[in-house]
Every structure is written in C-alpha cells, then in structure tokens.
Amino acid sequence: MYKLDTAGKYTILHIFTGGTDGAGSRSVISDGAGNLYGTASGGGTGYGVVYKLDATAHEIVLYTFTGGVDGAYPVSFISDPATGNLYGTTQNGGAYENGWWIGYTRLVWKLCCITSQEGLTGHSRRR
Secondary structure, eight states: OEEEOTTOOEEEOOOOOSSTTOEEEEEEEEOSSSOEEEEEEEOTTTTOEEEEEOTTOOEEEEEEOOSSTTOEEEEEEEEOTTTOOEEEEEEEOSTTSSOEEEEEETTTTEEEEEEEOSSSOHHHHTO
16 A cells, blocks of 8 residues: 655555455545555455554454355445544455445444345445
C-alpha cells in the first residue's frame, strides 16, 4: 500500500506478505484521523481479512474470514460517517455461497453478517 501526496511524493506504507496480514488489498477508506481501513481478498486463513493501518503505518488485522458462514473474499468496503461503522460485501460464503452484506461495528470491532445473498454473488452486487 502506498500514498501519493499533493507534491507527487510516493511513499510505501505497507507491503502485504500474503500471510496472516492479508493479500490483494481491495477497498481502502480513511477515518479522517489518519487511520486507513481496508479489506484484503486473500491471506489470513486464505479467505481474506479486514485490517486497519494506523497513522504510523502499523497494520492491525481486525477480522480474519474463515470461508464459512462469515463469508469469504471481501470485495468492497464503505463507512457510515455518522456511526463509524464499516459495511461491505464478500464474494462467497453465507447461506447460499453467494456472499454476505457485512457490517463491522466500530464500538466493539466485531463483524456481523447482515444478510446472505441468495441471487447474485457479492462480487456481482458491488457493480
């Protein structure tokens, strides 16, 4: 992961190893306090992670997907500025193996699966 400042200076913030820290970073959002939150579609146990990169570029894995009922391969991520909660989708997993609409509550940093997708996959829903 890198940043490019307004002067065009390129800085590497984090290099994913493909292990427990994640692989294939997807969506990244800022909380306005210098922290970045994102998803990686691989790594962890092989099914992706939700992570936080703090203002010092230290990565903290907030959630590791198991590929079961909690979903697999997160593909999108958005935040609700009013609550600070994070929302997104997974490509697979859930009751129908078509992914989940997921929520990650900031108050307790716990993943909650909102609804399992019966028709289109999570990957298709983000378009």
